[in-house]
Amino acid sequence: MLHAEGPLLTLDLTERRATRTPIDGILERYIGGRGVATALAHDRIPFDADPFGPENRAYLATGPLQLSHTSFTGRMSMTALSPLTDGLASTNAGGYLSREFAGAGISTLEITGASDELLIAHVDDDGVEFEPVPDLVGATVPEVSEHIAETRGLGPENCITIGPAGENLVRFACVMTYDSRAFGRGGLGAVLGSKNLKAVTFSGDAHPEIEIPDPPAMDIHREAATSDDRMKRQGTTGGTEFINENFSLPTRYFEAYEFESAAAIGGDAVEEKKYKKEACSQCAYACKLPTRDEETGVETEGPEFETVYAFGSSQGVGDIVDVMRANELCDTLGMDTISAGVTVAAYLKSEDAFGDAELAREVTKRIAYREDDDELADLLAEGVHRAHDELGVENYTVKGMEFAAHDGRVLHGQGLSYAVANRGGDHMYAGMLSPEYAGEIDPEGTLGKSELLVEKENRNAIRDSAIVCAFGSDYMTPERLATLLGRSDDELLEIGAETIERERHFNNQRGKDIADDDLPYDIPDIEEAIQEYYAERGLREDGTIPSERIEPVAVSLGRESGTHDGSPADD
Template sequence: MLHTQGPLRTIDVGARETATEPIEETLAEFVGGRGVATALAHDRIPFDADPFGPENSLFFTTGPMQASRMSFTGRMNCTGVSPLTDGLFSSNAGGFLSRNFVGAGQAAVEVTGESDELLAVHVREDGVEFEEVPELAGAEVPETVAYAADEHGLEPEHTACIGPAGENRVRFASIMTSESRAFGRGGLGAVLGAKNVKLLTFAGDADPGVEIPSVQMEVHREAATDDHIMKRQGTTSVTDLANETDALPSYYFAEQSFEGAEGINGDRVEEKKYKKGTCSQCAFACKLPTRDEATGVETEGPEFETVMSFGSNCGVDDIVDVMRSNELCDRLGLDVISCGDTVAGYLASEDAFGDAELVRETVEKIAAREGVGDTLAEGIDRAHEELGIENWTVKGLEFPAHDGRALNGQGLSFATANRGADHMYATFYAYEYPLVPRQDAFDPDGLDAAKAEKLVELENARALEDCGVVCRFSRDFMTPDRFEALFDADYEDLLDVGSRVVELERHFNNQRGFDRADDRLPYDIEGFETALDDYYEARGWTEEGVVPDVEPGAPSAAAD
């Protein structure tokens, strides 16, 4: 089976020491990316670790496809214990960092400990440099990226950094890379902030040592020539469909469609797009560099989830206002979904929907933990009672779009996902809109054993992609036979890798007290409890959602 090559590099920022060790067995069993990071985290982070404590580690990883020239491979993974959900959490970022990370000569980097001074950590083929950077305290992301360029000659694609939100331990702070791309969900930027690390850089010319089969070029050619609407509108191309399907959360989830959707849909985004945008090696080019000439605002996006969180969910119907919120979150280092939803909750408490100026003021207060921002920086799960609003989270993670009240299989997926309310964990919504061929689609209404079984398959497939690492939007191009050809393994064996990743995540979280009681939604779906039983049975877990004791590399319970 094809897998990443190279050692684990451990960086203890408290002791300012670094060491490398072989992890060949873990690489062979888990391919790379999220799988390798999950296995390492399961083995090396104490089950009772404080997310903000020195014993929590962040694992940065890529997969074997980062040795390719194939589209959909400009991504990488970061894993640690989330301060937002309190569980093991993997976040995925695009951009241009992954191949520079590989060039620095390792398969995985573990950042652990806690520095007594604000640090920049520079990772090279020949070692690691620790640089004290007190002058960067409170710096926004563009200023930090500019420092790397001015002082070290490193462009944005070599950097991963936090903004003031991460330094202030906002529980949904991002780690930003390539300046405008984010390890967004789960608050891993706050973990880096707790370690007092402002900036990581990666550079080198190490050979990844992985030979990729020629089928990579078939995928690349098709990505280049396919006339897909996402090349013009990115994920916002689904906005009107979601609105028509009653799957677009609005007014802090009080409604499921938005009368102002036309002002924030894909057409409006396309009008503001001024050039192509992409990730490393990708010819699909679905990113959205946008500019508004009247206000001068430039940003990369907004994507559909931002259109929901800072648009419909806040009652804002002007795409320029959403662009300005998107740009502000990127500068301050905030996850646009959790931040937008949290601001929407605050607007609900103040009866202030549609006040775009208040939205931006509140975002700035959150990043600084100033006034009400200190409460909101804790996230909805911890702040909802004080605000007097409903708790629209799963496992502490705020909801994206693709409303599960309309797309019931997606609703089940929100509940079961180890990350919490995350649409990318299984992407069941694609089968219910549908965005797949009709013969593969599911009726969005209702839950049955077939949906639970499909959910298991989709979670495993998405975990496999995150091991690769391969982008979600390769869906129409990365067929099972191409996975087999690229990874030199039967597709069922590859899906079993994904299954073991999901199982290790669940097992880690079980040790932290997670069980069936955490697989809950803030709304009812008929047949939900039976579907949850079906899901656990398909996984081979107990009826309480608990995994029998497992070790990294062992066959998944579902395979027994």
């Protein structure tokens, strides 16, 4: 089986010590990426850890396909105990980092402890250097990249970085790479901020490119290069008007299902601002969206559909340039555009100020800097789940995570997916939205959809372990992926299921159960559908998984005896 290669590199920021540990068995079993990171996180983060405490650990992992020349493989995965959801969360980002990371000779990075001053860690194939950077306190993401370029001769493709939002423990702060690509959901930027880690750089030549089977590898690459998909011109915004007219584009903080100015912020509007092609590492698909407004000089990458929703329809803003400004602001300050935009939308609702894009940007910036005397910024930096009562608005989150654009009130299978997803209100966890939009299954109703939901969750766990871009699903088919990884499709689905189970078991041990598998709105037969899902997964009726089904995998790494003591009791 093809799997990621290289040891686990642990950075202990308290001791400023780096150690490399072989994890060949874990890599072989879980492939790489999210699968490997979840296995390690489950066994090495205490069940009772504080997300902002030194005992929390963040994992950055590559997969086997990041050593190849194949399209749709320029991504990496990141996992930690989330300060937004209080459970395990994995997120991934594209760009050019994965090949640089592999060049440093490692498969997985583990970050633990906490520094007493702001640091950058420089990782290469010879070792690790810790650089104190007190002058970068409060620096934006581009300012950190500039410092690294000047002092190390490395580009933003060599780095992961947090902005002011991460330093100030904004619960939806993200980790950036290449200045504009985000490990977006779950607040993992705040985890690095709590550890006083401003950035990590990667460089080296430890891993040469490898050959993978052909076919199907070069078929994938050739098809990506020659296809004429609308997404290559408009990214995910290409479906904005279709979704608005036929399903729902949540508008004015979920007050309405349709936005009258959708065309002004949709795919055609974005394409008009696109001024060149852009891709991720080794990918011929080139679906990125470098955009520029000549009149104002605003320049950014995107916005993608989720940002169009979060800073557009959700806030009642119908000008694509305003959405571009917000997108660039979040990239610069290091915040997830979905959670940031929806949180600001909740504030606009509380102030009856929908449509005020200037106010929205002002508040967004205040959130990131979170000044001591700014009570509003301090409140909103906690996210909707923790702020909604004081704002006097509904709590439109699942497990503390703000909803993505795909409306579970209309797409009932997607609503079920939100409810049971270990990560919370995120659209990428299973992606039931795709067959519902396409008419492959009826969007009405929840019963009878759990078998497909479980399969899609399992497949996406493998996708995030390989690691493969979600936008390449028409090219990187299950059959092709199985061929590339050297396992049968059934074996891969079993590995994916085990990753999902480990996430849920970790969250169960933190006291989470059926009460957390909930929605802030009613959809048909949701309680019965959740029980169908539990039965399909082999869970108890309360949504918990028996501990005997979870075998420890990290004992050989020297897990401290009693690491999980003090947490909710294992059953």
